[in-house]
Each structure stands twice: as structure tokens, then as C-alpha cells.
Amino acid sequence: MVIGDGTYIKKMNRDLILQEIFTQKKISRANLSKKTGLNKATISSQVGDLIKDHFIFETQEKHSGLGRRPILLSINEESAYFLGIDLDYENILFNVMNLKGDTVLFEKVDLFSDIYEEIVELLANKISQYKTIFADSTYGLAQVTIGIHGTVSTDETIYFIPKYQWREKDLKKDLMARGIKNVYIENNANLSAYAEKVFYYHQSNHLLNITLSTGIGAGIIINGNLQKGYNGHAGEIGHMIVYPKGRPCRCGNEGCWERYASEPALLNRAKHVLPVNISSHADLEKLVDNRDKDAIKVINDWLADVSIGLNNIINIYNPEMIVLNSPILNFYPHALEELDKHLVSSVSNYHKIAVSELGGKAGVVGACAIGIQRFMGLPQLSLLGTNNITVNEANL
Structure with a gap:
């Protein structure tokens, strides 16, 4: 009682x-x-x-x-709006949802600078523009959530972003100094996991979301709650060492998982093995569509490295649901079958592995959704069946 x-x-x-x-x-x-x-x-x-x-x-x-x-x-979907921002290395995604969880606006902005002050200024200007656009609604642009591809501490400061080599940055404070309020800073992998639970796997209370993109990160949900660790840095599984004394990583270690299982690692492998020019996963997709045996072998070898980390993670967390987010897994028809061949440990136990349907928008969509939950003060949220992604952006 x-x-x-x-x-x-x-x-x-x-x-x-x-x-x-x-x-x-x-x-x-x-x-x-x-x-x-x-x-x-x-x-x-x-x-x-x-x-x-x-x-x-x-x-x-x-x-x-x-x-x-x-x-x-x-x-009342038009009473408040929520901006999600995915701050990646070469571009920034902006997504606006209404209170019901429908995406009403999406924008991708290419970045040509890695200077912190310039990017802060860009973010402040864009957020101000969105505030103006939705100013006539009852609560306007109620929340802004920014997803970071790096470690975010529990006080919402950026601890480290490997791609930018940014350390100890207080993005929230710097935006507030430019008049931007109601901002929440979170790790992108956490937001992606949150999105998967809110939009697709609401009944799964033990969920792992693993993003294989420019790096590798994990969002961990246990007993229905995001697990962030002692100071918010949990989930940096891309820097788990899988090959001792292996390839050097920008984090300072050698042999990190993301040096073998991230998207750049796959593309680099393809460039050295395949006789044709490979500059993006779209180039690989064309070869797979044509059933090129060498391209398929390159992907299967990459999946073997992906499975090394997966085996470790499954044994540590015993998850119910594992969601893998990668454009390669979306176009390669036998990806999950190939992974299953390597997940044969007698002690590994999980319920299901699926490929994310949210793709590159998972983090930014999760950012909007967590804004809705925070604004409404709800202990949990379900937005199953909402228009959270559009066809044009499905394969980001």
C-alpha cells in the first residue's frame, strides 16, 4: 500500500x-x-x-x-515542442517533436569546424531559430536535449569526446551564457537506448542498445532505468580492449573494440582488400546487392570482430533485448545470421537481437522523447506507433 x-x-x-x-x-x-x-x-x-x-x-x-x-x-500535441540535437563529428542533426511524439521538423547541418566556441555559437543560433518558430504554442519550445558522442558526467558536463579531443567542456553553461535555457546534455548512446524502449520495446526492462557508427557506444537499461555508472561514464564499450597490443586508439589505449568493429574500421578494411574505391557504406551496399563475394567476405570478417564484443557484453549484462544500430546491418541481409554463428558460448544468455529501425535518428529521436518525459514529469513514457521517423531520413 x-x-x-x-x-x-x-x-x-x-x-x-x-x-x-x-x-x-x-x-x-x-x-x-x-x-x-x-x-x-x-x-x-x-x-x-x-x-x-x-x-x-x-x-x-x-x-x-x-x-x-x-x-x-x-x-494536445500542439501545446509544446521538443528539440533533440545529435552533435556528431561531421554533422549535427536537429529534430523537433510535438507533445504527442510526432516529428514535425528535421534538419541536418554539415560541420566544417571542430573548434568548440564556433560550434557552441552555431548551436545557440539554431536553438534560437527553433524557439522563434514554435513561440506561438502554449509552452513553446519546452525542452532542448543534446546528444554527445562521448562521455557525459552526471552533472551534464562533457568529460571527453575522442573525435573532437574536447575535454571538460560545460556546454550547458556556455549555452546559458548565450541566453539558451532548459537544456539537457546526455550521452548519445543512452538517448538511443531510451528511444528504442519508448518507441519499439516498451515492455523490455533489460535492454542494450549498441551503436556501431563513427565509434561504438552502448545505452544500458536495467530494470527499466538507464544505467549511467558512478559518474555517468558507463557504456563506453567501444574502448573495451579486444586485441591486446592492437591498433592504437585516440582514447590512449591499444586494441579497442571500435578500432575493429566500428563503421570506419569496416570501410578501412574494405579499402585495403577490395579492388574498387570504397568511400562510404553506400559503396559497399552496391557490391552486396551485386553479390560480390569479396565484399561479402569483408563484411563477414567485420561481423566476426563485432561478435567478440557482443559475447563479452552478453556475459556481463545478460540482456533481454539487444538492439544493434548500424547502416551496414540494415542493408546486409544475413547480418544477424552471421552474428549468431559466433554467439555460441554455453554461458551466454539473451532473449533477442534486432537491428534498429530508427537508424541514424535514434539518438536525436530519443533526445526529443526524454524531453517530453522530463517536461511532463512522468516516471515512464510510451510513444508506440507515433510518427517518429520519416522515409527520407530512415537510412541516416
Whole structure:
């Protein structure tokens, strides 16, 4: 039995109601009472407050039967907007969602500088532009979440970004100095894991999201919660040493997993082995489509290195769901079958491995979603079935 004061109980009831409306999309007061177990008086009072605050609204459904048309409650998607930013090495992704979790705007900006002050200025200018665009809504651009491809401490400061060689940067403070408020800084892999849970695997409480891109990072969800470690640096699995005294890494060690299993590692392997020019994963995709045996062997050898890290991670975390995010895995039809050949340890145990459907937008979409959860003050969020990705950006 939960015991607490009136304010605490009211907040719990509000969360139950909002979570159900987010999940069901449209629901009547009567069904809301059945789903939550709250009485009609509590439902009526809470719904009245949520309507007053412009978080939900009422609609009457069309139907051909006799009697009154049912009145349904829905999230008021236009009342607030959320900006997610993925700060990668060569480009920045900007994604805006409404309160319902639908993507309403997406932009990719190429970067031609790695100077910290210049990028901070660019971010501040872009965020200000988005604030202006959505200024007419009730709550405007309510939250901004920035995903970092590096270690982020629990106080939201950037500890280290290997690609930029940035250390001890307080991006949040520097943006605030330029008038940008309501900013949250998080590791990109954590945001990607959060996105997978919120949009696709809501029932999975033990989920690992592994991103194989310019580097390798993991978002770890245990018992439904993101696990960040002692000071927020958990999940830097790309710097797990898999080949002692192997290739040097920008982190300072040798033989790191990402030096063998990241996308640049695969492309570098392909350039040295294949007789044709390989500059991107799209070049490899063309060869795979033509069933080029040498290209397929290069990918299979790369997958063998991917599996080394996967074996270690599975044995450490015993995950229910493993989501792999990589453009190569999306176009190579036998990727999961090839990985399975190497995951043969008698002590390894997991439920399922899947390839991410969010692709390169996972982090930026997760950034928007975590903004919604923080703004609404919800303990958990489900946005299953929302328009979180568009066809044009599916293969980023």
C-alpha cells in the first residue's frame, strides 16, 4: 500500500492518467477509469486540470450507431515542442517533436569546424531559430536535449569526446551564457537506448542498445532505468580492449573494440582488400546487392570482430533485448545470421537481437522523447506507433 500526502497521491494519479492517454492515443473517461483503477470523481478532477493546462483535449468520435457520440481524450500535441540535437563529428542533426511524439521538423547541418566556441555559437543560433518558430504554442519550445558522442558526467558536463579531443567542456553553461535555457546534455548512446524502449520495446526492462557508427557506444537499461555508472561514464564499450597490443586508439589505449568493429574500421578494411574505391557504406551496399563475394567476405570478417564484443557484453549484462544500430546491418541481409554463428558460448544468455529501425535518428529521436518525459514529469513514457521517423531520413 502506497502512503503519502495529498499532493503526492495527486501527482501519482496524474501520472497514471497521462501515461494511459499517451499509450492509448484516444480514450474515454470510462475506459480511463477501468485502465487506471481510479474512480470517476478522481478522473474528472484530473482531466479538468489537464485540459485547463492545455496538455489534453476532448474530441467526439464519429459513429453510425444510436446514442451519444463518445467523448475521447487525447494529448494536445500542439501545446509544446521538443528539440533533440545529435552533435556528431561531421554533422549535427536537429529534430523537433510535438507533445504527442510526432516529428514535425528535421534538419541536418554539415560541420566544417571542430573548434568548440564556433560550434557552441552555431548551436545557440539554431536553438534560437527553433524557439522563434514554435513561440506561438502554449509552452513553446519546452525542452532542448543534446546528444554527445562521448562521455557525459552526471552533472551534464562533457568529460571527453575522442573525435573532437574536447575535454571538460560545460556546454550547458556556455549555452546559458548565450541566453539558451532548459537544456539537457546526455550521452548519445543512452538517448538511443531510451528511444528504442519508448518507441519499439516498451515492455523490455533489460535492454542494450549498441551503436556501431563513427565509434561504438552502448545505452544500458536495467530494470527499466538507464544505467549511467558512478559518474555517468558507463557504456563506453567501444574502448573495451579486444586485441591486446592492437591498433592504437585516440582514447590512449591499444586494441579497442571500435578500432575493429566500428563503421570506419569496416570501410578501412574494405579499402585495403577490395579492388574498387570504397568511400562510404553506400559503396559497399552496391557490391552486396551485386553479390560480390569479396565484399561479402569483408563484411563477414567485420561481423566476426563485432561478435567478440557482443559475447563479452552478453556475459556481463545478460540482456533481454539487444538492439544493434548500424547502416551496414540494415542493408546486409544475413547480418544477424552471421552474428549468431559466433554467439555460441554455453554461458551466454539473451532473449533477442534486432537491428534498429530508427537508424541514424535514434539518438536525436530519443533526445526529443526524454524531453517530453522530463517536461511532463512522468516516471515512464510510451510513444508506440507515433510518427517518429520519416522515409527520407530512415537510412541516416
